[in-house]
Amino acid sequence: MEYNTKQIQIIEVAERLFANKGFAGTSVRDIAQEADINVSMISYYFGSKEKLIEALFNVRMVESRSRMENILQNEELTPLQKVNIWIDTVIDRLMGNQCFYNIMMREQLSAERTPIISDHILELKRRNIALMNTLITAGQESGVFKKNIDLGLMTTTLYGTINQAIATQDFYKKINNLEALSDEEFQIYLKRKLSVHLKSIFKLTVSNEHHIQN
Amino acid sequence: MEYNTKQIQIIEVAERLFANKGFAGTSVRDIAQEADINVSMISYYFGSKEKLIEALFNVRMVESRSRMENILQNEELTPLQKVNIWIDTVIDRLMGNQCFYNIMMREQLSAERTPIISDHILELKRRNIALMNTLITAGQESGVFKKNIDLGLMTTTLYGTINQAIATQDFYKKINNLEALSDEEFQIYLKRKLSVHLKSIFKLTVSNEHHIQN
Amino acid sequence: MEYNTKQIQIIEVAERLFANKGFAGTSVRDIAQEADINVSMISYYFGSKEKLIEALFNVRMVESRSRMENILQNEELTPLQKVNIWIDTVIDRLMGNQCFYNIMMREQLSAERTPIISDHILELKRRNIALMNTLITAGQESGVFKKNIDLGLMTTTLYGTINQAIATQDFYKKINNLEALSDEEFQIYLKRKLSVHLKSIFKLTVSNEHHIQN
Amino acid sequence: MEYNTKQIQIIEVAERLFANKGFAGTSVRDIAQEADINVSMISYYFGSKEKLIEALFNVRMVESRSRMENILQNEELTPLQKVNIWIDTVIDRLMGNQCFYNIMMREQLSAERTPIISDHILELKRRNIALMNTLITAGQESGVFKKNIDLGLMTTTLYGTINQAIATQDFYKKINNLEALSDEEFQIYLKRKLSVHLKSIFKLTVSNEHHIQN
DNA sequence: CATGAATGAGAGTTCATTCAT
């Protein structure tokens, strides 16, 4: 499905507003005003407000596809290095698309799910789990990773920690007296912190390396 | 602030609906219908829809107060035991009030925050961080906990993992072929899994014990 | 029809609010709050909001009765003196019950009249016209008043001027730089001005005296 | 500010209803029904019910502007002739826009004034007083008008008498047995009566002419 | 192809009144 310039523009405005005010809390008039278009354009271009958020998911989901497949194919990296790169990739992806992942989080919290969106999310998760499974299994076979790793929960911790960090970043800023930092500086700071934190957790939880180190 | 039986009933219905459909996505007529009361009752009892969600936060926040203070005061427990009990307490609390914590999560995701609610959340977090800080510091002083623990991120991982697990429980059920389990059974299963998983992470990340054990 | 203390209290509050915000613009809750009583009291004591304004008219109309009859019976006064006293009486009555006459004015402006109130007003006017008619006729017979006086229009001018003066008193104050005066002082000032003004008009219009004077 | 045909139509319906039932007593549904439009049109075209009445004042106020300025510029007329023409102009204006001046009267009676409307009224009055002032002063300078004329009160009498006559026209009709007359006939009759009556009052009160005549 | 006008449904809230006590 291809979208023209105007549609992309609408989608981007909608993405920001849906993230800030929620889907139901955002009116098509809000979107139209921010995007500087006529209200009827949303229905005209997408059919309905519902279809607009579906379009948003289409665009963002397609974008995120086939980005991670490459990590695994690099044969020069150790499994742990791959895990670390993967962690950084997820951090970058989530932090770089906070609006979108905010909407996705909301959508997951919702009981009244739009099938198309649910399908998108489900597929994305399956793919992520599958990729990670390949990665972990390879590590286990070469003996550097523990057996009995609950992949589902590890993924939950990875995504959950990042999502929670994004959702509560204002609080984190306040608690750690980082209010002097600019938005950009703080984003970089938080990414770095999350990276170290999550890699540490994964190393300790997943790998056997620390046995040797200590 | 005290609420009568009818008000409590309305709050409970509202809690469920706000969790399922979001605040903006839930109309006062939806609530009235579910609670089998007249639409005007919401304004009558709470003043407005906005005030209703504030009342909800008042009730739930008051409930959760002074539940955890007791853990720390038990002098027979080791710091790690306290951390483990604390983890289980948080899991029980979040999983036992999924609706409410769903709403709280949504509220955090929102840019347009209700001041009263934001204040509630901020205060709750400060209290949690402060409590955990006491706990961790005690462990560090007795030498069983590592230095340089980022408490903010540890808390983020704890709450983030549980929240993510709750938000994606349907997916988790599907992935792990647990669809045969009843809702109740699955809740118990998930709690157990989360407990083991998070305790493991905390033990590995926070304590020095594994040096000796291994 | 007799009203108890509480009813009188409600009527007085209602009178002020109806004057300030209009009948439709005043809610029974406004009245109840100002009168410091329960909302249901209005219906309880008067039957309905509609009946309340009727009660108000009952009370005020009864009060104003038989006040003017005495003027005519004083045989020591000349017809013109009687007219002048009558003018002052009307000024005092209207200015002293501005709230009530405000409501009466509004009621007259309304197309959707309450029959009982309309009847009250109609009866009051008939009485006033009849009284004045006696007065004027006596003056005409004794030769001091002109023939061909349009009593209806003279009354219209009398009441119209006073009502207009009351309605536009803020403007009059501003125009004549009287804003330094206290409310009470200004009321006295305006009464005096109206008295002189209207007496002058009536003298010139009604009596033959100025022929002699000049 | 320009209004399209539909807006003008709505304004006209609103004018009549506001005059008949008051602003608060008229619902937007009433207006919509009478104007045969959808309820939402009022908000759509004017923003709100409040803005609708402001629009009404905008329209009517603009209309009445620069109508009277011409009277003064005619150099062939004597001051008294000018006053008489001015009286007829005011009668025509008020009687020809009874609905609007009814609303204006109500607005003046209200304590809770809409600033924009109050400003309109204030400005209109200032203009009228200023114009009349020019007229009277010229007459005084040429010796045909008395000194010491209270312009404010004269204006009050002029407008007050006409407004009162309009407000009580049903009563006047009844009192003078004019119920056989059609509405139109009665309007003409009343205009004529008011004209003679007010001109007489003004002549007697304002001019010195009658000194000579008698 | 794109637009602004227009719509009916539904939003949250307030209304005058009634009911049970």
Added chain:
DNA sequence: GATGAATGAACTCTCATTCAT
């Protein structure tokens, strides 16, 4: 006799969408 709880209707306004052009 008096009250506070509760009601259903009505309020103004905004919603997503459709229509005519």
